[in-house]
Amino acid sequence: MGQWVSEIWHSREILYFLAWRDVKVRYKQAALGVAWAVLQPLFTMITFAFFFGKLAGIPSDGVPYPLFSYSALLLWTYFAVTLSQVGNSLVANSSLITKIYFPRVLLPAAAAFGGLLDLVVSSVFLIGMLLYYHVTPRWTMLLTPIFVGQTVLLVMGAGMLLAAMNVRYRDVKYTIPFLTQIGLFVTPIIYPVGFLPQRFQGWLALNPMTGVIQGFRACLFGAGSVDWEVLGCSWIVTLLLLLIGSWHFRSTERVFADLV
Amino acid sequence: MTESIVVESLSKRYELGALQHETQLRDQLVHFLRAPFRRRAPKETLWALRDVSFTVEEGEVLGIIGRNGAGKSTLLKILSKITYPTSGRVRARGRVAALLEVGAGFHEELTGRENIFLNGSIMGMKKKEVDAKLEAIVEFAGMQRFIDTPIKHYSSGMRSRLGFAVAAHLEPDVLIVDEVLAVGDAVFQKKCISAMHDMRGGGRTVLFVSHNMAAVENLCSRGMWIANGRIQLDGPVHEVIEAYMGSFASADSAFSELTAAEGRRGTGEIRFTRVEFLSTDRDLQTVTRCGKSLVIRLHYRASEPIERPAFALRLYTELGTLVTDTGTWLHGLDIPLVPVGDGYLDLEIDSLNLLPGRYYFSLKLDSCLETRVYDALEHAVHLDIEEAPIYGSSRRIDSRYGLVFFPQRWHLDGIGSGAAIDVSPAESLK
Numbered sequence: 001m002g003q004w005v006s007e008i009w010h011s012r013e014i015l016y017f018l019a020w021r022d023v024k025v026r027y028k029q030a031a032l033g034v035a036w037a038v039l040q041p042l043f044t045m046i047t048f049a050f051f052f053g054k055l056a057g058i059p060s061d062g063v064p065y066p067l068f069s070y071s072a073l074l075l076w077t078y079f080a081v082t083l084s085q086v087g088n089s090l091v092a093n094s095s096l097i098t099k100i101y102f103p104r105v106l107l108p109a110a111a112a113f114g115g116l117l118d119l120v121v122s123s124v125f126l127i128g129m130l131l132y133y134h135v136t137p138r139w140t141m142l143l144t145p146i147f148v149g150q151t152v153l154l155v156m157g158a159g160m161l162l163a164a165m166n167v168r169y170r171d172v173k174y175t176i177p178f179l180t181q182i183g184l185f186v187t188p189i190i191y192p193v194g195f196l197p198q199r200f201q202g203w204l205a206l207n208p209m210t211g212v213i214q215g216f217r218a219c220l221f222g223a224g225s226v227d228w229e230v231l232g233c234s235w236i237v238t239l240l241l242l243l244i245g246s247w248h249f250r251s252t253e254r255v256f257a258d259l260v
Numbered sequence: 261m262t263e264s265i266v267v268e269s270l271s272k273r274y275e276l277g278a279l280q281h282e283t284q285l286r287d288q289l290v291h292f293l294r295a296p297f298r299r300r301a302p303k304e305t306l307w308a309l310r311d312v313s314f315t316v317e318e319g320e321v322l323g324i325i326g327r328n329g330a331g332k333s334t335l336l337k338i339l340s341k342i343t344y345p346t347s348g349r350v351r352a353r354g355r356v357a358a359l360l361e362v363g364a365g366f367h368e369e370l371t372g373r374e375n376i377f378l379n380g381s382i383m384g385m386k387k388k389e390v391d392a393k394l395e396a397i398v399e400f401a402g403m404q405r406f407i408d409t410p411i412k413h414y415s416s417g418m419r420s421r422l423g424f425a426v427a428a429h430l431e432p433d434v435l436i437v438d439e440v441l442a443v444g445d446a447v448f449q450k451k452c453i454s455a456m457h458d459m460r461g462g463g464r465t466v467l468f469v470s471h472n473m474a475a476v477e478n479l480c481s482r483g484m485w486i487a488n489g490r491i492q493l494d495g496p497v498h499e500v501i502e503a504y505m506g507s508f509a510s511a512d513s514a515f516s517e518l519t520a521a522e523g524r525r526g527t528g529e530i531r532f533t534r535v536e537f538l539s540t541d542r543d544l545q546t547v548t549r550c551g552k553s554l555v556i557r558l559h560y561r562a563s564e565p566i567e568r569p570a571f572a573l574r575l576y577t578e579l580g581t582l583v584t585d586t587g588t589w590l591h592g593l594d595i596p597l598v599p600v601g602d603g604y605l606d607l608e609i610d611s612l613n614l615l616p617g618r619y620y621f622s623l624k625l626d627s628c629l630e631t632r633v634y635d636a637l638e639h640a641v642h643l644d645i646e647e648a649p650i651y652g653s654s655r656r657i658d659s660r661y662g663l664v665f666f667p668q669r670w671h672l673d674g675i676g677s678g679a680a681i682d683v684s685p686a687e688s689l690k
Contacts, residue, residue, distance in 0.1 A: 017381040021367055021374075028369045028410075099364035100382055101341035254344040257337065258274065 004250065008103050018110030022085075023117050037118035038125045040081075041073040048073075052190050061192045063221045064133050071220055072189040072213045074122050075151050079209060080180035082115035086159030087176045090167050094260040104253045105246075108163045112155050119148065130220070140219040147216040150238055154208055157241030160249040167252070167260050188213055193230070205230045208237040263353070264434055264465040265316040265339065270348035272334050272489075276304040308334040309345070310489040318353070318433075321456075321466040323480030323497055325473070325504050331489040332469050333438065336360060339467065340436050354433025357383055361438070363423025368412040372403060372422055375411055379426050393429045400451070401425035428455040434465045453479065453654050473501055474647050478654035505547040505646055515544065516641045518623075526635040530566045530598060532623050534559035535641045540608065549648040550616055550665070556607040558623065566598040569634065571605060572624040576639065578617060583663060589628060613666060616647040617659045 008015075027033045045066055052058045053065030060068035089107040090097065097104065166172035184190075187209045193201055204210050211227075211234020218226045309331045316322050326332050337343045339350055340358030365382050366375045376397055380390040390397075398407050401421045411419060427435075437456070456466060456479060470476050476483065476497065483500030485492040487507075493500050515536040524531075538555040539545045548554055558571060572587030586607065588595060620639040626632060650657050650665055657665070 013387055014381050017378050021370065021378055024374070025367060025369045095361075096365045096382065098337075098342065099361045100358065102382055102384075257343040 001250075004103070004105075008105060008109075011103050011106060014102055015106045015110055015113065018106060019114040022110060022114035026114075034117070034121050037121040041070060041077045041122050042125065044073050044077070045070040048190055058191050059195060061194075061217070061221070063217070067129055067133050067135070067221075068192075068217070069189060070129060071126060071217055072187075074119065074126055075147065075213060075216060076184065076187065076189050076209065077122070078115055078119045078148075079151055079155060080183065081118070082112055082155050083159055083162070083180060084176045085111040085115065086155055087162035087166055088173060089159075090163045090256060090260060091170070091173070097260050098257050104256055105160065105249060108156065108159045108249075112152055112159060115155075116148075116152070135221065138222060140222065143219045144216055147212050147219070150212050150235070151209075153242055154212070154238045157238060157243075157245040160245035161241070164245075164249045164252045164256075167256050183207070183209065193227075205233045206237065208234040208241070210234060262318045263315050264318040264320070265353070265467075266351045267312060267314050267339075268349050268351075270309055270312045270335070270338060270345050270350065271307065272309040272331075272338060272343070273346040274306045274308055276306055307489050309338070312348070312486075312489070312491055314484065314491065314494060316465055316467070318465055319463040320482060321468065321480045323476035323483045323500075324467060324469045324486060325471075325476060325483060325500065326486035326492075330486045332486050333360075334489075335486065336436050336438050336467070336469060352434055355384060355430075356434040356436065357427065357430045357432035358436040359424070359427045359438065360436070361423075362420040362427070366411055366419065366423065369410055371410050372398075372401075372407040372414070375422065376426055379423065380430075383426065383430055384432075385430060397425045397429050400428060400455075424452055424455075428452075432464065434467070436467045438469045439471065472654075472656055473505070474649045474656050475654040477501055478649045478652075502547065505549070518637065518640060521637055521640055524635060524637045524640075526625065526633045529564050529634055530560055530562040530569060530625055531635045532558060532625065532637060532640075533561045533602070535621070535623070537643065538606075547646055548612065548643060549646045550614055551611055551648055551650055554609045554612050556609070556621075557604050558607070559602065559604045560598075560625070561602050562598050562600050565600055566627075566634070567596070568628040569595055569598055570626055570628050571595075572626070573607065574622040574624070576620045576622065577663065578619070581663070583614070583619065587624070594628075611667070612645065613664050614645050615650075615657060615659055615661060615663060615665060616645050619643045619645060 027036070030036060032039070048069045049066045053060065053069070058065075086108045089111040090104070093107050096102075096107075162172050162176060186204065186207055188195075188204065193204060193210065193214060196204060205227075211231045215226060215231055215234075312331075312335065324332050324335070334343070336358065337360070338345050339352065340356060340360065342358070342360070363375070363379060365379050367378065370378065373394070376394060377387070377390050380393075380397075381387065385393075398404055401418075401424075403418060403422065406414065406418065411422070414422070435456075453475065456468070466479075468476065468480060480497045482495070483497035483504075484494045485500050485504045493503050515534060517534055518532045519534075536557040536559070537545050537548060538557055540553050540555060542555065545554065556573065558573070560571075570587055570589040572585070572589065574585045575583040577583060588605075619642065621641040621643065623635070623637045623640055624633065625635040627634065647656065647658065651668075
């Protein structure tokens, strides 16, 4: 493991160039360019605010519903979009894998880091929304990067597992969008955790993104103060996924070039 | 000399089943549901490499040859760590760069310049190194004008030029090259070979796989022939190439039976029975390479005594152009009498100065005394002449360059100072 980490550290420039390539290629021929990073969560938020916030009247812990849903969508969009890119990163780069040697884990890692640019751009929009709704600045806002970091770890953990499985079973490719679609509803994005009946709330905590989004909102709005049990559970699942993901990746990466 | 690469009893097994079936989860589930407790049928396996061991010294240039599917590519992939051996191990000293495909990892949407950085970095160059060498790389590729154009607009030749240009500036300790010279135009091939020559001069170890025997012969000092996943022969490059080429031509291409030949003319008192191609030692020669010697043995059978016959042989190109006509009469040879029975005569050619290709022979047996043809066969026998480094260069010289070549030398003393001495291919381009 130590050797693995040191090899990755030595090839960090490759990681940078691969992530740079992904970002560059993504917006190369798109007229709106990086604006897409904002448009996607923005329109989802508008739709949600209309149907769920206005028509269905779903509560939002005292925070304006658009802000409530956008703050969650910010992280969720990164999670869902990037997870699918990380999961496909090996198969999509099969011509590289079969022709050049470099630490294979750089491919999922590059996809995970490449997605952060979008997150940064859509965060700028979030800051604008915070100002618009006159949210009182609080020191806990400085803690939000922790939750971004946890999302990256989560994407890497689940992503390495999925990417390695995808090399052998292409079914994974079709499973990821399906999973993230369900995830949108079993994560407190549209609704606060308290909206669910008590007996379901425990199950929701098993979803690591529940803790992430709850913690993220708590840091921003101080609303629905932090549930340490949910947060702890979320971190345990995240680290467990990271461990399983890297273990599975490590044990299968030798045959990638033969199977991909 | 220090060892650069040590390969110890390397084997690689592929499971054919795993490659063909059950790559969908569904298939495995179906399999499991149908027979949950039965053990799987053993998968069909293929040994791409079997117990391969060899050592390459530092600065050595090893040419690896063999037919498609012999295991060459698998060997290169293991040496470059792309795939792992089933058993055995490889030790390599220093930075290993593998060029299994020129420009692997190029992205269509990125410009030439961007791809240089991406490709260079994946191949193991630091960004600082690429920055420093960027100009040289662009110049080597000869595409200053298009360097900021996305490579989706490049021709395949331009792509490979750019790819090789990056690779040529990697400065690896061990360079592994697979068939890159097959692409690109003649001028660029020259450049690549010259770049590889420089590497040899610089004490780098080069492993070179190619089907261009002339290039292998000229670049490599040592050859290794791989067949069916094993090393068939390892030794001086000339010997290995001769043996390898010999394996192609089956023994029966070294002679032709003519007794049952159709479409022959003549009265038949004496007939050609067989033609053999021999070496000067009179062994059957299965491969004839341009510029080498050849003995053509004409067997005949006479059913009655023949007075003063003349044996003649004409050589044609594949397209039917007469290359040469030769015979005992033209040589002023007199054969007073051929007795009844079998016999033969040899035509010895010191240096077959024909360019590679397929040639045909017509044979004729007639009488010097009267206008009488005993036997005549048109295009009865063919001879394949294989390429060789004719002018001592690794340029591939084939039928595009004409029909024949002559022992010759170019003298450049008249050009002026400096340029005259040992013009290397790269220099001559500038």
